[in-house]
Amino acid sequence: MVLNLTRSERQGAMIVAVLLSLVGLVMTLFGADGYFSTHGFIIMLAGMGTVFLVGRGYDAPEPSDERLAHYYDDPVKAGVILAMFWAVFAMFVGDWVAWLLAYPDMTFDAAWASFGRLRPVHTTGVIFGFGGNALIATSFYVMQRTCRARLPDQLSPWFVILGYNLFCILSVSGYFMGITQSKEYAEAEWYADIWLVVVWVVYFLLYLRTLQRRNEPHIYVANWYYLAFIVVVAMLHIVNNLALPVSWFGAKSYTIYSGVQDAMIQWWYGHNAVAFFLTSGFLGMMYYFLPKRANRPIFSYRLSIISFWGITFSYIWVGSHHLHYTALPHWVQTLGVTFSIILLVPSWASAGNALLTLNGAWDKVRDDATLRFMMVAAVFYGLTTFEGSFMAIRPVNSLSHYTDWTVAHVHAGTLGWVSMISYGAFYAMVPWIWKQKKMFSPRLVEVHFWLSVAGTFIYVFAMWNSGIIQGLMWRTYNDVGTLSYSFIDSMVAMHPYYIARAFGGFLFLLGACVGLYNIWKTMKVRTPAMVSDPSRPLPVAGVAAGSVEAGE
Amino acid sequence: MFGFHYKLERKAIGFVIAIIIAASIGGIVEIAPLFTIEGTVEDVPDMRVYTPLELAGRNIYVREGCYACHSQMIRSLSDEVERYGPYSLAVESKYDHPMLWGSKRTGPDLARLGDKYSDEWHVRHLNNPRDVVPESVMPRYGWLLRTPLKVEDMSGHLAVLAKLGVPYSQEMIDNAPSDAIGQAQPDRDEAGGVAERYGDATNIRVFDGNPSRVTEMDAVVAYLQILGKLTDAAHRQQDAEIPGDAS
Ligand code: HEM
Ligand code: HEM
Numbered sequence: 001m002v003l004n005l006t007r008s009e010r011q012g013a014m015i016v017a018v019l020l021s022l023v024g025l026v027m028t029l030f031g032a033d034g035y036f037s038t039h040g041f042i043i044m045l046a047g048m049g050t051v052f053l054v055g056r057g058y059d060a061p062e063p064s065d066e067r068l069a070h071y072y073d074d075p076v077k078a079g080v081i082l083a084m085f086w087a088v089f090a091m092f093v094g095d096w097v098a099w100l101l102a103y104p105d106m107t108f109d110a111a112w113a114s115f116g117r118l119r120p121v122h123t124t125g126v127i128f129g130f131g132g133n134a135l136i137a138t139s140f141y142v143m144q145r146t147c148r149a150r151l152p153d154q155l156s157p158w159f160v161i162l163g164y165n166l167f168c169i170l171s172v173s174g175y176f177m178g179i180t181q182s183k184e185y186a187e188a189e190w191y192a193d194i195w196l197v198v199v200w201v202v203y204f205l206l207y208l209r210t211l212q213r214r215n216e217p218h219i220y221v222a223n224w225y226y227l228a229f230i231v232v233v234a235m236l237h238i239v240n241n242l243a244l245p246v247s248w249f250g251a252k253s254y255t256i257y258s259g260v261q262d263a264m265i266q267w268w269y270g271h272n273a274v275a276f277f278l279t280s281g282f283l284g285m286m287y288y289f290l291p292k293r294a295n296r297p298i299f300s301y302r303l304s305i306i307s308f309w310g311i312t313f314s315y316i317w318v319g320s321h322h323l324h325y326t327a328l329p330h331w332v333q334t335l336g337v338t339f340s341i342i343l344l345v346p347s348w349a350s351a352g353n354a355l356l357t358l359n360g361a362w363d364k365v366r367d368d369a370t371l372r373f374m375m376v377a378a379v380f381y382g383l384t385t386f387e388g389s390f391m392a393i394r395p396v397n398s399l400s401h402y403t404d405w406t407v408a409h410v411h412a413g414t415l416g417w418v419s420m421i422s423y424g425a426f427y428a429m430v431p432w433i434w435k436q437k438k439m440f441s442p443r444l445v446e447v448h449f450w451l452s453v454a455g456t457f458i459y460v461f462a463m464w465n466s467g468i469i470q471g472l473m474w475r476t477y478n479d480v481g482t483l484s485y486s487f488i489d490s491m492v493a494m495h496p497y498y499i500a501r502a503f504g505g506f507l508f509l510l511g512a513c514v515g516l517y518n519i520w521k522t523m524k525v526r527t528p529a530m531v532s533d534p535s536r537p538l539p540v541a542g543v544a545a546g547s548v549e550a551g552e
Numbered sequence: 553m554f555g556f557h558y559k560l561e562r563k564a565i566g567f568v569i570a571i572i573i574a575a576s577i578g579g580i581v582e583i584a585p586l587f588t589i590e591g592t593v594e595d596v597p598d599m600r601v602y603t604p605l606e607l608a609g610r611n612i613y614v615r616e617g618c619y620a621c622h623s624q625m626i627r628s629l630s631d632e633v634e635r636y637g638p639y640s641l642a643v644e645s646k647y648d649h650p651m652l653w654g655s656k657r658t659g660p661d662l663a664r665l666g667d668k669y670s671d672e673w674h675v676r677h678l679n680n681p682r683d684v685v686p687e688s689v690m691p692r693y694g695w696l697l698r699t700p701l702k703v704e705d706m707s708g709h710l711a712v713l714a715k716l717g718v719p720y721s722q723e724m725i726d727n728a729p730s731d732a733i734g735q736a737q738p739d740r741d742e743a744g745g746v747a748e749r750y751g752d753a754t755n756i757r758v759f760d761g762n763p764s765r766v767t768e769m770d771a772v773v774a775y776l777q778i779l780g781k782l783t784d785a786a787h788r789q790q791d792a793e794i795p796g797d798a799s
Binding site for chain 1: 587615623625629634645653687693
């Protein structure tokens with residue numbers, strides 16, 4: 001990877017790496033507590049590792065200008081591999097957590113392995129580690145193709161992808177140690193949050209710079225979604241994480257918000273993390289890879305405009321549906337329900353747009369597991385958003401809130417939609433970027449598909465059942481007018497469902513392992529480069545066109 | 553409309569600005585008034601702050617992720633009020649940075665836990681929940697008993713919270729470490745100042761059963777015993793309403 005960098009890019013990388021090592025060193029030496037020093041040490045290691053890596057190739061000859069005739073896909077490759085590693089790791093933790101709820105002593109008497117610490121490791125690992133890397137990798141791929149422009153430089157994409165993973169490592173290692181802000185999906189402490197802001201600004205600028213270089217007059221739909229993902233996540237992240245550290249050399253901080261305002265800001269963040277991380281970004285993915293793989297144009301351009309702005313505008317209002325019947329003022333709850341229901345329209349418009357794009361290509365869906373992954377993802381997207389709008393209605397939420405029904409909804413969305421669309425996109429993109437005709441083993445793609453579908457169904461049905469039973473048991477009165485069930489009764493009733501869920505999760509995890517293996521093998525195949533990337537070539541004048549992929 | 557969009561999607565910066573505007577409106581309309589409208593948070597004179605020991609316990613509650621299984625927000629539904637007590641008011645988490653309302657009840661709500669069980673029950677339960685509730689799926693927290701409580705930096709914690717609006721006095725800030733020790737060791741001199749600064753109703757006693765040292769268990773139990781006890785406002789509100797008509 002270093003060999004492809006120019007001299008000045010290597011210098012830049014060196015400077016960044018040295019600075020990072022120094023920051024890490026200072027944090028290690030002056031840390032007010034062991035936590036902070038440990039994180040300083042991790043940062044220092046990351047910096048020094050990079051120094052070493054760049055140093056080794058520093059004096060190698062510069063790459064020839066011929067590289068400018070190709071899209072720059074090295075960071076995409078790194079992102080795909082990182083995403084798959086995070087998937088396996090974090091789903092393993094997810095399944096462990098699932099077993100813990102059935103057999104609570106399946107742990108050591110160690111603090112780091114207790115449920116409360118592992119759960120954020122799972123959520124952060126899957127959402128940010130797996131999902132985030134998948135989004136960044138595919139966005140680099142998609143923005144170059146749809147702009148027909150190469151990334152403006154080769155250093156900043158590496159900074160984004162590696163810096164982002166440093167953030168993920170800091171967060172996750174922190175949760176094991178007990179460093180947390182306790183804000184769901186934003187548990188990382190203040191210094192990690194600041195680092196993410198730096199990475200994110202570079203990411204945003206990289207996106208804009210690529211857009212400015214585009215050789216297409218219009219910005220393609222997929223990029224609207226990736227842009228919304230980048231811009232709005234930045235807004236959410238900064239506002240929600242405003243905090244005052246106890247010491248500038250210590251890990252602990254206190255959020256500046258308290259009580260009801262904190263709750264509203266947390267769920268404004270929380271639900272829009274769902275919206276702009278787990279929805280917008282992945283819709284961007286869908287809008288590129290699904291039509292590409294099906295080899296059909298998007299069904300309706302106008303529908304995509306309506307759904308894009310519908311989603312971007314309405315989602316921001318719905319956070320308060322997490323706080324029904326609480327101490328949050330009633331008027332805010334009402335706004336939350338109203339927009340949650342409105343939101344169903346653009347959501348289904350997106351899902352419908354995707355499915356109608358497949359119209360006429362159903363034979364392909366039947367034969368091609370990759371396309372089937374994307375089709376099933378669109379179906380689950382439709383299902384989850386329908387369920388979400390339903391759960392946002394106050395009387396329904398009075399039953400579902402606090403129960404496993406929420407967990408069912410979450411995993412219908414994350415397993416059925418987020419993971420499946422990512423797998424579909426990866427299986428389409430991996431052969432293209434590694435210049436292969438197809439995946440190492442299409443049969444294993446098929447195996448992965450069925451493991452994922454089976455795992456998702458078992459998981460979601462188990463949690464629907466347990467959630468509804470739980471909710472009903474909590475509110476059932478007997479003839480005398482007192483509550484029929486103690487809390488413990490409801491807890492005991494969950495046991496069989498928790499085992500079923502853990503089993504379903506295991507299948508899904510197994511699928512991820514199969515996927516990682518298959519991608520790894522594809523990457524290692526050493527056949528002569530195949531011309532398989534279906535994207536249009538870069539319009540670079542004066543360079544032999546033979547090395548560039550075939551046009552559409 | 554589509555014609556306009558046709559033009560908009562040729563301009564990267566314009567598009568970004570449009571996204572920012574579209575995605576800001578909802579948040580501004582819903583959040584800004586929460587800071588300005590009076591009555592969003594009830595005005596209650598008897599609302600008290602956490603003592604340093606309780607605050608340390610709260611931080612351990614956060615560190616261990618208890619909030620992942622326990623809510624602290626009783627909704628205004630009759631079955632919840634019957635099961636857990638008067639529904640939660642905004643003022644009760646007024647000094648909570650961050651709030652711990654929670655979103656999942658793998659275990660029961662804890663908003664009105666204070667005084668429900670003895671200290672000894674809590675210590676045994678936290679050490680191994682299955683000693684007292686055989687079917688429980690809650691993790692064990694044995695290390696709380698083994699780990700001495702870190703109190704040296706408590707002044708810094710109170711000082712930051714004071715900056716954020718929690719009414720800690722300078723005296724409370726200065727004495728935070730010794731107040732934390734004193735609250736869990738009533739025989740020591742440090743205990744004297746705790747009641748003076750935080751009120752006579754403060755629980756001053758050995759929480760973990762071991763008077764010779766202050767452990768993280770002391771802090772967590774002290775925190776659990778104060779849940780729902782910072783103000784009586786919720787009970788007063790319930791008495792004022794017709795019983796049973798809680799929704
Ligand atoms: C192998 C597959 C998986 C298993 C076994 C699994 C298991 C779990 C378990 C046991 C919980 C805790 C539920 C509770 O507290 O009652 C959980 C929560 C969660 N998981 Fe997963 N998970 C898996 C995959 C995923 C994926 C791929 C994602 C996201 C991309 C995800 C996102 C989440 C989220 C957001 C939560 C928090 C839900 C909430 O707070 O309501 N999970 N998962
Ligand atoms: C129209 C779209 C959607 C609506 C209206 C919606 C609505 C809801 C509602 C009402 C809840 C329960 C809140 C509570 O009672 O605590 C919820 C939770 C959740 N939803 Fe959705 N949902 C939608 C789409 C999605 C999608 C597509 C995903 C995932 C990819 C998703 C992920 C989540 C997560 C992670 C939570 C759990 C938050 C937590 O408690 O930690 N939602 N959603």
